[in-house]
Amino acid sequence: MFLLTNGKVWTGDAARPFADAVAIDGNRIVAVGEAPAGLSARLMDLRGRMVVPGFIDNHTHFVDGGLQLSRVQLRDASTPHEFARRIAAHAAALRAGKWILGGSWDQTLWSPPALPTRQLIDDVTPDHPVFVSRLDIHMSLANSLALRLAGVTRETPDPPGGTIVRDAHGEPTGILKDTAQVFVQRVIPPPSHDERVAAARAGLKEAARFGVTAFCDMLSDGAVYRDLDLTARVTCFAPIFEAAGAAPGVKGFADGSLGSSTAAFFKPYTDDATNRGLTMPEMTDGRMKAAVAEAAARGLQIAVHAIGDRANDEVLKIYESMSGARERRVRIEHAQHLSPSLIQRFARAGVIASMQPHHAVDDGRWMTSRIGPERAGWAYAFRALLDAGVTVTFGSDWPVAPLDPLAGVAAAAGRGVTFDEALRCYTVNNAYAIFREHEIGRIAPGLLADLVILSEDRTCVDFTIFDGRTIYERRL
DSSP states (O other), rough: EEEEEEEEEEOOOTTTTTEEEEEETTTEEESSSSSSOOOOOOEOOTOOOOOOEEEEEEEEEEHHHHHHTTTOOTTOOHHHHHHHHHHHHHHHHHHOOEEEEEEEOOOOGGGSOOOOHHHHTTTTOOOOOOEEETTTTSSSOOOOHHHHTTTOOOOOOOOOOOEEEEEETTTEEEEEGGGGGGHHHSSOOOHHHHHHHHHHHHHHHHHHTTTTEEEEEEOOGGGGGGOOSSSEEEEEEEEESSSTTTOOOEEEBBOTTTTTOOOOOOOOOBTTTTTTOHHHHHHSSSSSHHHHHHHHHHOOOEEEEEEEHHHHHHHHHHHSSSSTTHHHHEEEEOOOOOOOEEEEEEEHTTTTTEEHHHHHHHTTTTTTHHHHHHHHHBBBBBHHHHHHTTEEEOOOOOOOOOSOHHHHHHHHTTTTOHHHHHHHHHHHHHHHHTTTTTTTTSOOOOOOOOEEETTTSSSSEEEEEEEEEEEEEEEO
16 A cells, blocks of 8 residues: 655545545555555655646647657747758758658747748758648648649649648748648658557656646547557547547547637638638538537547637537537537637537647737737636536647646636636546546545646646556656
């Protein structure tokens, strides 16, 4: 038996929110408050530190996150020169012909903000096709070689749900938005199974470092995890229009993203009066509604990505038309830009708002200039959703945003969410949202022993315990 004592244990149970000790036997929590009488226990003095349930991340692209760890890193490239320099350095370390991938760039860091173009990197990548994504993954930059390999020219029409950005002469700039990215994606050699397994293994090490002991992997059938000794519990959501296989859930898309100006709004963008965003064609031709009904009939959980208010409205209409939406625990992923009426509809229909707090930090620098102060005021409405009684869950969207839940807690605080409420959104609510509230998400007797010991200042993780064993210890 293992007894954590002399600390502040945040249990997640409303009837007993705090205790000073927790006992673990094997992979289960056996007591909270004190060890069972008559049993010897190995002691760990917490020295007043806080213990919380293992964090659950509601939305990741986990293998992509693991792959990104070894790809070109552009998230903090604050100038076009630095953007090109990092790509050039990465190219120098690769043999000719190898693709340069990754990125997570953010052009709003540049002064003035401007989308990158293929001309920025063509001279430093003559022998390497390049396809690097913006941090929201809803648009990417291809160099000229990648465009040639993909057959994208000035004559290539925009696909439904996507945009090929063009210059004043009608030539592609290299920026491809949403479904237009598929032109290049389909000619990129996919990572092998072994490479994907290695990426997932690297991702699990990152997860342990941040106290993430369970996560949802969106758009995955879960095959990659079968060859791993897992140190986190995985719930997979397969693409809604593909065979779900063993995945217990499916995910669809209603629109794009704010950062790529493809999130679907009722009113035009403030900085582009001709643009109301992109609605995915399956939302308007009836395919999404039919796919949701089919998934429900098969007993699968349903999650649909919706960013803009128009996209959220369209997904809510589908959920409101089905029976038992609340019991099925249907989800809207991101739910970023709402209105008071949309929030009340979330509450009435019992729709789970699956949100990622750090997006509010990433978008906050430029959001008002893109959609105006009124709509920006209702963005990331964590506080209003919680007050309306909506089940709100938190996560990262890694690698779009940092995997660290404590960074998300800090971001949520900036939108009026207390520390206790944020913890609940990362633990109790997330367990409910994946039908595992009787196994994980709280510190209570009988539940699985997934625990995190926070540092004294609660800014980082000191220990991560998964299934009763320590899988991470911070070096002090």
